[in-house]
Amino acid sequence: MDPNYDPQKIESKWQTRWAEQRLFEAEAEPGRKKYYVLEMLPYPSGELHMGHVRNYIIGDALARYMWMKGYNVLHPIGWDAFGLPAENAAIKHQRHPSEWTSSNIETMHAQLKRLGVSYDWRREIATCQPEYYRWNQWFFLKMYELGLAYRKKSRVNWCPLCSTVLANEQVVNGCCWRHEDTPVVERELEQWFLRITAYADRLLEDMRALVRWPERVLAMQENWIGKSTGAYVEFGINAGDESLRIFTTRIDTIYGCTAVFIAPEHPLVPKLVARSQSPERLQVEVERIKASAVRARLEVNLEKQGADTGFTARNPFNGESVPIWLANFVLMEYGTGAVMAVPAHDQRDFEFCQAFGLPIRTVIVPQNGEAPAELKAAYTESGKNGKLINSAPYDGLTPEDAMARMTADAEAKGFGQRTIQFRIKDWGVSRQRYWGTPIPMVYCDTDGIVPVPEKDLPVLLPPQVRLTGEGESPLASVPEFVNTTCPRCGGPARRETDTMDTFVDSSWYFYRYTDNKIATAPINQDAVKYWFPVDQYIGGIEQAILHLIYMRFFTKVMQRIGLVDFSEPVARLFTQGMVIKDGAKMSKNRGNVVSPDEICAKYGADTARLYTLFAGPPEKDLDWSDTAIEGASRFLHRVYRQVARYAGRMAGVQSGPALSERKLNTAQLRPDERRLLRKVHQTLRHVTEDMEERWHFNTDIAMIMELSNEFADLQAAADQGQIRPEVVKSCLEHLLVMLSLFAPHVADELWEATGHSQPLLRSAWPAHDQELAAEDELEIPVQVNGKLRGRIRVAVGASEEEIRRRARADSGVGQHLNGREVVRVIVVPQKLVNIVIK
RNA sequence: GCGGACGUGGCGAAAUGGUAGACGCAAGGGACUUAAAAUCCCUUGGGGGAAACCCUGUGCGGGUUCGAGUCCCGCCGUCCGCACCA
Numbered sequence: 001m002d003p004n005y006d007p008q009k010i011e012s013k014w015q016t017r018w019a020e021q022r023l024f025e026a027e028a029e030p031g032r033k034k035y036y037v038l039e040m041l042p043y044p045s046g047e048l049h050m051g052h053v054r055n056y057i058i059g060d061a062l063a064r065y066m067w068m069k070g071y072n073v074l075h076p077i078g079w080d081a082f083g084l085p086a087e088n089a090a091i092k093h094q095r096h097p098s099e100w101t102s103s104n105i106e107t108m109h110a111q112l113k114r115l116g117v118s119y120d121w122r123r124e125i126a127t128c129q130p131e132y133y134r135w136n137q138w139f140f141l142k143m144y145e146l147g148l149a150y151r152k153k154s155r156v157n158w159c160p161l162c163s164t165v166l167a168n169e170q171v172v173n174g175c176c177w178r179h180e181d182t183p184v185v186e187r188e189l190e191q192w193f194l195r196i197t198a199y200a201d202r203l204l205e206d207m208r209a210l211v212r213w214p215e216r217v218l219a220m221q222e223n224w225i226g227k228s229t230g231a232y233v234e235f236g237i238n239a240g241d242e243s244l245r246i247f248t249t250r251i252d253t254i255y256g257c258t259a260v261f262i263a264p265e266h267p268l269v270p271k272l273v274a275r276s277q278s279p280e281r282l283q284v285e286v287e288r289i290k291a292s293a294v295r296a297r298l299e300v301n302l303e304k305q306g307a308d309t310g311f312t313a314r315n316p317f318n319g320e321s322v323p324i325w326l327a328n329f330v331l332m333e334y335g336t337g338a339v340m341a342v343p344a345h346d347q348r349d350f351e352f353c354q355a356f357g358l359p360i361r362t363v364i365v366p367q368n369g370e371a372p373a374e375l376k377a378a379y380t381e382s383g384k385n386g387k388l389i390n391s392a393p394y395d396g397l398t399p400e401d402a403m404a405r406m407t408a409d410a411e412a413k414g415f416g417q418r419t420i421q422f423r424i425k426d427w428g429v430s431r432q433r434y435w436g437t438p439i440p441m442v443y444c445d446t447d448g449i450v451p452v453p454e455k456d457l458p459v460l461l462p463p464q465v466r467l468t469g470e471g472e473s474p475l476a477s478v479p480e481f482v483n484t485t486c487p488r489c490g491g492p493a494r495r496e497t498d499t500m501d502t503f504v505d506s507s508w509y510f511y512r513y514t515d516n517k518i519a520t521a522p523i524n525q526d527a528v529k530y531w532f533p534v535d536q537y538i539g540g541i542e543q544a545i546l547h548l549i550y551m552r553f554f555t556k557v558m559q560r561i562g563l564v565d566f567s568e569p570v571a572r573l574f575t576q577g578m579v580i581k582d583g584a585k586m587s588k589n590r591g592n593v594v595s596p597d598e599i600c601a602k603y604g605a606d607t608a609r610l611y612t613l614f615a616g617p618p619e620k621d622l623d624w625s626d627t628a629i630e631g632a633s634r635f636l637h638r639v640y641r642q643v644a645r646y647a648g649r650m651a652g653v654q655s656g657p658a659l660s661e662r663k664l665n666t667a668q669l670r671p672d673e674r675r676l677l678r679k680v681h682q683t684l685r686h687v688t689e690d691m692e693e694r695w696h697f698n699t700d701i702a703m704i705m706e707l708s709n710e711f712a713d714l715q716a717a718a719d720q721g722q723i724r725p726e727v728v729k730s731c732l733e734h735l736l737v738m739l740s741l742f743a744p745h746v747a748d749e750l751w752e753a754t755g756h757s758q759p760l761l762r763s764a765w766p767a768h769d770q771e772l773a774a775e776d777e778l779e780i781p782v783q784v785n786g787k788l789r790g791r792i793r794v795a796v797g798a799s800e801e802e803i804r805r806r807a808r809a810d811s812g813v814g815q816h817l818n819g820r821e822v823v824r825v826i827v828v829p830q831k832l833v834n835i836v837i838k
Numbered sequence: 839g840c841g842g843a844c845g846u847g848g849c850g851a852a853a854u855g856g857u858a859g860a861c862g863c864a865a866g867g868g869a870c871u872u873a874a875a876a877u878c879c880c881u882u883g884g885g886g887g888a889a890a891c892c893c894u895g896u897g898c899g900g901g902u903u904c905g906a907g908u909c910c911c912g913c914c915g916u917c918c919g920c921a922c923c924a
Contacts, residue, residue, distance in 0.1 A: 216842045216919080223841060223920050230924080248924060261924085302922075329922040339924045347839080348922050423923055544919075614862070615850060621917090628850065628863045634877095635862085641877090699852070702861035709861090781857040786905045788857055812891090826904050832856045836904050 001647055001753045005640035007604020011745040014759075015116050023761055024063075024118040026074050028514070028530040035071040036531050037063045038510050038570075040539030040547070043080045044104035044126075048111040048596050050579040050586060050612070050624065051540065057609045058576055058618050058695075059538045060117045061741040065691045067118075068737070068765035074531050075118055076513035078125035079105050082133070082502045084162055084178065087435045091469045097435040098463075101128060111596055115605045116745055118761075123513045127505035128435070132512065134458030135522035136504050137440040139554070141451050142561055144441075148195045149429075151449065156428060158187040163469060164432045165191060167501060168425050170546070192439055192498070193426040196553050200225055200422040202567070203552055212572035214619075217544045224545050226423025231407045232336065233416040235260055235313035237268075237324065239275050244268060244313050244324070247335030247421060250345065250382065251410070252402035255391035256363035257320075258353065259341040260313040261306070261327035264290040266337045269326070272309050282309060285326060292328045304329060304352045315340075316415040317406070318392065327352060335421055343378065350378040363390045364399055427550065429501040434465055434474035436499030444486035444493040453487050459495070473497040506547055507554035510534060510569065523563060534570045541575040548573070574695070577621040579612075586624070594624055606743035607633040613697040613742055636746055639708055639739065643732050646718075646725075647753040650732070653725045672717040673727045674776075679710045680734045681773035687738050688768060697742065704738050711735070729754065737766060782807045783834040784816040792833075800827050807833040 002009070018024065028034075039059040042052055056077075063075040079101075086097035093100070105126060112119065125132055143149035157166040159176035170177045171184050196203075204225050207218050230249035237244050244260060262268065264286050276282040285307035292305045305328040312321040322341075329348060330339055343353035343360040353360055362371040364379060364386045371389060379386075386399045394402050410416025430439065438459040440452035452459055462481045465474050475481055475497035486493035508522065514531045515524030539547075555569045578585055581592040599608045611632035615622050669677065683703045690700050711731055717723050732754060740747035740760040748759050756763075775796055780803065782790045790812030794803055804825055807813060817837060824836040 214842095219842050220919050226920085226923065228923075246924085250924080304922080327922095329924095331923065334923045342924090346924070348924075351922090421923080423920090541918080617851090620844095620851095623850065625850070625863070631862050638877095696852090698850090699861080702852075705861055779857085783856085783905070786856095786903095791857075824904060826856095828856060828905095832905085834856080834904050 001644060001749075003644055005637050005746065007606060007636075007746070008601075010749045011114075011116060011600075011605050014745045014748050015113060017748075018116070018118075018759065018761075021759065023759060024073075024075060025120050025122060026072050028527050029072055030530055032072045033070070034074065034531060034535075035063075035066040036074045036534045036536070037066065038075075038513075038534045038537045039077070040537075040543060041078045041080045041506065041509055042108065043083060043085075044101055044108055045085060046104050046107065048108050050594050050596060053115065053596050053608065054576055054579055054612050054618070054622065055538060055540065056112065056115065056117045057612060057742075058574070058697075059536075060609075060744075061613065061697060062536060062538075062691070062695075063118050064741050064744060064761060065765065067761050068763060070764065073118075074123075074513070075120060076123040076510075077112065077117075077119045077121075078123075078509060078513065078516075079108075079127065080502065080506050080509075081105065081126040081128035082436045082499075082505055084164070084433060084435070087433055087467060088469065090435075091467050096463070097467075098128065101126075101435075114600055115596065115609070118744075123516050125509060125512055125516050127502070127509060130458045130460055131519065132509075133437040133505065135508075135512075136437040136500060137452070137457050137459060138454065138522055139504070139508070139557070140500070141440060141454060141457075143194060143557060144451050146557075146560070148198060148557060149192060150195065151190060151192050153188060153190050154193075154428075155186050156189050156191055157184040158189075159184055162433075165189065165428055165430055167428050167503070189430075191428050191430040192441075192496075193428050194553075196427045196550075197422060197424055199553055199556050200227070200424050201420075202556055203424075203549065206552070206556075206568055209568055210570075210573070213570075214573060214575050217541070217548065217573060217575060220544045221549055224424060224549065227420060228423075229418075229420050231410060231416050231418050233340070233410060234316060235340070236316070237311055237313045238321070239272055239311050242268060242271065244338055245336045246338045246340050247419065248340055250342065250399075250403070251406045251416070252382070252388065252391075252394075252397075252399040253342040253345045253363055254315065254317050254340060254406065255388075255394070256342040256344045256361045257315050257322060257340040258343060258359045258361055259322050259349075260324045261330050261339050261341050261349075261352070262309075262324060263330040263332040263337040264326050264328070265332040268338075269309075272311055272324070276310060278310075282307075289326045289328045302328070304348075304355055306352060306356055308356075316410070316413070323358070325352075325356070325358075333425070334423065344375060345378050345380055347378040347380070350375070361390060363388060365389055367398075427501075427553075429504060430498040431501055432473040433499055434461070434467060436502060437504065438475065439496040439498055439500055441496040442484060442486060442493045443496070444489060444491060446491055447486055447488045447493075450486055450488050450493070456487070461499075473499070475499070503546060503550050507550045508558070510537075510551075511558075511564075521563075523558075525563065528564060532564070532569065533566065536572050536574065537570045538574045538576060540578070544575070574619070576618050577616075579622050579624055581624040583623075594626075599629070603629065603633045604636075604745075606636055606746045610636065610701060610743045614701040616698055617696045619695075635705055635708070636743060638712075639735070640746060640750065642708060642711060642715075643736070643750040643753065646728055646732060647750070649725055650729050650754040653729050653755075669727070670722060670724075672714055673723050676710065676714050676723060676727060676731050677772045678775065679707050680731050681768045681770075683707045683738065684734055684766065684768040685770075685773050687741075688765070691741070700738070701742060704735065704742075707731075707735055734766060736760065737763065778830060780807075780830075781832050782810055782813050783832065784813060785836060786834060787816075789813045789816045796830070800829070803827055803833060807835065 037059050039055050063073050066073045081101050086101045089100045090097045140149055157171050159166055161179045161182050174183055176182050176184055204227055228249050231251045232245050232247055235244045269286055273279050273282050289305055307326045309324045311324045313324050314321050341349040343349040344362045345364055365371055367385055367387050382399045384398050384400055388394050388397050388402050407418050440459045442450045444450050462478045465478050467474055482494050484493055484495050511523040511528055514527035518524045556567050558564045559567050584590055586593045611629040614632055686703045687700045690696055718728050736747045736751050751760050777793055777795055779791050779793050781788055790810035792806045792810055820837045822837050826834040
């Protein structure tokens with residue numbers, strides 16, 4: 001073998017060999033235990049970045065471990081290939097989006113291969129292929145049939161830079177998720193929506209089953225779904241026979257209601273204006289409040305604005321009439337667009353009423369308290385620690401009890417109703433762009449909205465289109481596409497020219513991997529039955545809400561139409577940390593990007609992988625260091641030299657049975673052999689346990705380094721024959737097995753050099769030997785009153801009595817005992833002694 | 839405001855309630871070399887001491903415990919998500 005470690009040569013050799021041997025190709029084998037490792041599919045933006053690398057090698061380490069544990073491992077990859085950047089690039093460079101996309105895929109595909117990630121490449125998909133996106137259209141039609149896809153005119157979030165609509169989930173701080181400095185504007189448009197709200201409760205309830213998902217992801221989703229339980233209450237108003245419905249979660253405070261606030265967009269507002277004594281003046285106020293309304297705000301603490309409408313509403317509980325005010329903080333999109341104002345017990349109402357001189361009436365006080373002379377802030381106790389006052393029949397009840405009683409009474413009397421509100425809104429999926437899945441709908445003057453029949457799918461994207469980035473949907477300018485015939489009456493009709501949000505594409509792609517060829521259905525149910533659920537999904541936290549909630553929604557719909565028989569597709573989720581450099585996320589704008597290609601060229605893929613995993617636990621952000629990576633490189637060079645030194649001698653040494661079954665007779669081991677093998681099996685124990693659950697690969701690699709250091713210390717003993725060749729071989733083989741999870745190419749190269757003909761992935765993961773891992777002598781710290789005062793060495797089996805005696809005899813300890821009375825001696829077996837003195 | 843995570847050397851970090859700082863980076867010293875690189879060896883939380891050792895130390899203040907970086911309570915600070923959501 002080459003005495004020098006040449007990563008480039010080794011890595012290309014093994015990548016070729018693995019491909020030839022079809023090492024990572026998996027087939028469904030009913031009856032055989034399976035493991036599905038999935039990483040979030042990348043957008044082919046041009047080049048792989050370090051965040052991708054981190055994502056994929058975490059999955060790769062796991063996949064390789066699972067293969068060696070004997071699982072049938074599905075580890076696929078694909079491309080989230082539709083989307084805006086392709087279109088923008090097309091405009092800029094006069095290249096067709098498909099061309100730009102496929103050349104990026106080609107580049108990134110090669111980069112992944114260069115990293116040696118263990119993918120089954122036969123299963124690769126790209127969502128822009130008609131064979132794929134026709135099924136997006138199919139899902140859309142199914143949802144349409146079920147009433148889950150619908151069209152409505154609505155105010156939408158519009159990004160002027162993207163020239164398209166954004167889903168609520170894609171608006172970040174009032175700005176576009178792709179253009180963080182561009183405020184979203186509002187537009188009224190006819191749009192297609194998917195009724196995710198129909199599954200709001202299921203999405204929330206089913207989270208209970210997601211016990212292996214990170215708590216913060218669940219918390220974020222729960223937040224986003226935003227369930228709150230409360231009641232509607234009807235307030236009569238003095239403007240015709242209209243009534244005004246409000247939503248509250250604190251019906252118990254209704255006797256403290258001193259006003260009603262409504263959103264300026266509320267449908268009642270025009271009627272109030274019409275009936276107002278000074279309609280012009282009120283209309284001006286409405287416009288003013290609208291302009292300062294919450295949706296337009298970018299700063300968080302918007303000043304409260306309001307105006308009295310001059311009308312009043314009647315509180316059905318006490319018959320009291322209170323003024324109706326327009327308020328800029330009331331959201332039309334949530335609840336009913338109207339709220340009762342209880343300034344004493346809601347901070348926003350408190351601020352508003354103070355600012356506008358509206359009365360404040362306390363109706364809840366602490367259990368043993370009284371109404372304060374003056375409130376400084378709203379008192380918001382809602383549980384058992386409060387007590388109602390000024391609330392006629394309900395006085396003395398706790399808020400908790402009052403809520404139940406008052407809701408029931410309101411229902412009985414017909415002016416109220418228990419209800420549940422969700423914050424999540426339906427998913428707007430129409431995009432006024434070209435590079436996406438055409439929405440399979442047709443508009444006919446006679447028949448209205450008509451779905452494209454399933455047999456006519458896919459509705460293909462026309463290849464010829466002029467892209468300018470301006471105006472409406474590009475597809476509208478392609479007459480051959482737009483003009484069609486109505487599937488129902490055969491008359492002339494127009495096609496829908498919007499395309500789908502690309503998050504539709506990524507909501508079910510991981511099903512397609514199980515059979516990416518099937519042409520008769522979106523998924524192969526037998527294959528899905530074998531491979532699902534995804535055992536481990538790995539990706540960035542930034543998808544916590546968007547993708548990870550859409551994908552859950554899709555699965556629930558798939559269950560409903562009988563495609564799958566489960567409701568959650570992913571058993572375990574892992575969210576990795578970001579890759580940071582110089583304190584900021586790597587980005588082209590900041591110029592702190594580290595290119596995987598450069599790292600591979602300079603150090604090789606194995607070093608890139610090893611360093612990325614060694615730098616810290618994978619869930620934490622990783623601060624990239626150009627110097628620390630040298631350490632990873634040095635380590636691999638050292639291991640290479642270490643093994644190379646013995647490789648020649650190894651080849652001839654009897655390998656005996658498989659690594660996992662090979663037993664060395666403990667009793668016959670020499671001291672240095674014992675020491676070396678102890679370290680081997682301790683390391684193996686640590687790595688095995690860690691791979692099963694904790695995934696702190698940094699500590700695994702540290703342990704492997706320690707093992708290598710231990711072997712280096714014993715090298716002289718090995719050279720002099722005090723460690724027999726079969727023991728050296730066992731040590732090095734175990735080291736390589738473990739290393740292969742993190743640096744697979746060099747591990748296979750060295751494995752071959754030590755006389756093996758099959759890649760490591762074909763070996764069984766060895767079990768650690770408890771007997772060999774055990775220490776036979778222990779150093780036990782001795783404390784006096786909890787402070788370390790000495791150390792004793794005892795045999796592992798030493799009796800408590802002996803440990804106690806030895807501890808007290810220790811000279812360092814003796815000094816501190818100093819003749820004082822020993823109150824207690826705590827002996828923790830194998831661990832420590834603590835002598836308590838007075 | 840609500841929810842979540844976190845706070846340990848010069849740096850990345852490690853530590854089932856049991857020897858704080860494993861492993862690595864950086865730094866300093868030494869060996870090898872004509873020289874450099876590479877490699878190898880030693881030192882490295884702070885303070886004291888010639889040394890054995892001693893004192894001190896995990897954001898701050900309390901508590902539980904024989905024993906707390908770890909558990910509990912209260913602060914301070916950082917990061918992330920949601921947010922006038924009634």
